[in-house]
Amino acid sequence: MALDYDLSSIQEARDLARKAKEAQRILEGYDQEQIDRIVAAMSEAAVANAEWLARMAVDETKFGIFQDKVKKNLFAAKNVYEFIKDMKTVGILYEDTRNKVIEAAYPMGVVMGIIPSTNPTSTVIYKSLISIKSANGIVFAPHPNASRCINAAAQVMHEAAVKAGAPEGIIGCVTKVTMAATDALMKHDDISVILATGGPGLVKAAYSVGKPAYGVGAGNAPAFIERSAHIKKAVSDIMTGKTFDNGVICASENSVLIDAPIKDKVVAEFEAQGAYFLSKEEVEKVSRVVMTPKGGMNSSCVGKEPKVIAEKAGISIPEGTRILIAPLEGYGPGFPLSYEKLTTVLACYTVKDWEEGCLLAIELLNLMGAGHTFSIHSQDDAIIREFIRKPVSRILVNTPASLGGIGYTTKLAPSLTLGCGTIAGSSTSDNVTPMHLINIKRMAYGVSEAVASERGNCSSGTVSTEDIAAIVKKVLAELKG
Known part of the structure; x- marks a missing residue:
């Protein structure tokens, strides 16, 4: 039975990654106004559901304080949103008219969000907002001790996003939580980047799969x-x-x-x-x-x-x-x-x-x-x-x-993923924002002429065709002799 459950969980993870990728291909065609409208709706939904999600998190994990979990949910829903809402994350980001360089954003694809039991619902809200803001999909891998409240938070964010115009499946969450499912999700071809918040072992595993990853280390x-x-x-x-x-x-x-x-x-x-x-x-x-x-x-x-x-x-x-x-x-x-x-x-x-x-x-x-x-x-x-x-x-x-x-x-930057830099083997020392989840391509116009190199010259002067013919005749005569 355990093997069957593992296989079922792996299949669920694969299906979620595939659906999120299909949805993300649609989302990446949206303009900034459409993306911002979806993100605003997600923020509103997170605020409206902050209290019962906090209660669910405390009841399930037995960690922390209900009132503080509400504050964290609202921090993710309000503070993070206020910080990112005016960010330019779609299309042309910057144009240097003097040096003729244009910078444009394009999304990474589908994010895998690893969620801890200590800050479960607030981290789902935060990662959902920054992923959709950057025109990415996201699939969550919950901590087993907080899977119900994590799934509930993911559902709130998904429903709000779809209602506001996002494609179905853009936010997913594993319900059959196993290490096999988490591993399968990490390695899936449709996952482009891993956003890992959790224990040191899990974060290290995220960095070891060969994909771009943002992980956090221990605090202390x-x-x-x-x-x-x-x-x-x-x-x-x-x-x-x-x-x-x-x-x-x-x-x-x-x-x-x-x-x-x-x-x-x-x-x-x-x-x-x-x-x-x-x-x-x-x-x-x-x-x-x-x-x-x-x-x-x-x-x-x-x-x-x-x-x-x-x-x-x-x-x-x-x-x-x-x-x-x-x-x-x-x-x-x-x-x-x-x-x-x-x-x-x-x-x-x-x-x-x-x-x-x-x-x-x-x-x-x-x-x-x-x-x-x-x-x-x-x-x-x-x-x-x-x-x-x-x-x-x-x-x-x-x-x-x-x-x-x-x-x-x-x-x-308001964030619930705090990078530790190369000091701790992390790929960033920043508080992670939507800007960490976009690629930036650059269009650069020529602004100076290339200087053609001169070929065929030597220090003694130019070699004429007559000189070359004389050399050839001499070599042939020597060969006959």
């Missing part, structure tokens, strides 16, 4: 509170970033680095805002519950409130605790909580100055999260600018990392 973002920071706001930002949807956004803070001269004030402020500092014994208990022996995240603790984690670890925490903070003396295999934690647990270190903070942040990023995100809280612009050298793609200043990274509280 450090947050440094430098001595000139506005302490109350810095702590508030970090608490907001880490508690938003219970920490499941990959850009969320995973460790806090405190400048030694302000340590006592920072600790007091964290406690005042609902943080609980774990004792050394409690750190060990929480480590065993939250992390696996190999340094991975225990899925039963992903996106959970501190109360749930404390109960699993067998420790007592104050009522109303918003976050658990684990003071650590090192990082790496002996310190499990120094790795990425998509939940309400934050590692904590004390550093003597910004230079030590900089070095420790780099070590933490190299351990896990290189290329992704780092945040700093400081009022000293000279020190802030020193951190531009960090091995990350997003350096966020005085803002919650999770929300700043996706472009909610910053002017970065």
Whole structure:
């Protein structure tokens, strides 16, 4: 039976890819006005359905917070839409009349969208919008633990697109979720590009199939509170970033680095805002519950409130605790909580100055999260600018990392796929937008004359036909002799 189901799922994936390609061939003939009308309708539908999709996501995955999932759905439906709605993505994009170069867009084809369980419905909304905006089709491969809500979101987006004039089948989603189906979809000839959001193994697989792919790496973002920071706001930002949807956004803070001269004030402020500092014994208990022996995240603790984690670890925490903070003396295999934690647990270190903070942040990023995100809280612009050298793609200043990274509280491109650059083996360091899903062709007119090369000349002058005849006669006479 398992084999039959796998074969059936593979066939479904192939059918979806084929239908999406047929639909995309039609869509690529639409003009910008037609595309924009469809995208606007999809945005409206996503806004109208944001709440029940969020409820479905929480009920199915048991991750995160309903209200925050609503906000993420609305972020994808509104913020992403507002950012992309006026983008020119069809036909001529730019014309340089002086240098006589014309740039024109043409779509990549069909996108494969790999969707995680942590941000399922919002990622479907976001990827649907940017794919259709760039005149591509898209087929989703859901995480098995979120397949129902992912399919529901895909259906909402597809119905809205078709009602507004898009061809049937332009957005598809696998319902029979198996690794065999995901693999078949990745390798299908009708899939042109892979937009991968998920675990490191799946993202690596996406890059290995030989197609263009945009993938994201692990987060594990450090947050440094430098001595000139506005302490109350810095702590508030970090608490907001880490508690938003219970920490499941990959850009969320995973460790806090405190400048030694302000340590006592920072600790007091964290406690005042609902943080609980774990004792050394409690750190060990929480480590065993939250992390696996190999340094991975225990899925039963992903996106959970501190109360749930404390109960699993067998420790007592104050009522109303918003976050658990684990003071650590090192990082790496002996310190499990120094790795990425998509939940309400934050590692904590004390550093003597910004230079030590900089070095420790780099070590933490190299351990896990290189290329992704780092945040700093400081009022000293000279020190802030020193951190531009960090091995990350997003350096966020005085803002919650999770929300700043996706472009909610910053002017970065609103996105739920955050590239990590070649630092982490990713093909882009950008927040992915529709412009990453189009090819750009260029028409270039000649603007200068080519200089013809002179042939047959030598340093001693031109060789005449009489000279050539004399040489030939001489050679023939020698051969006869």
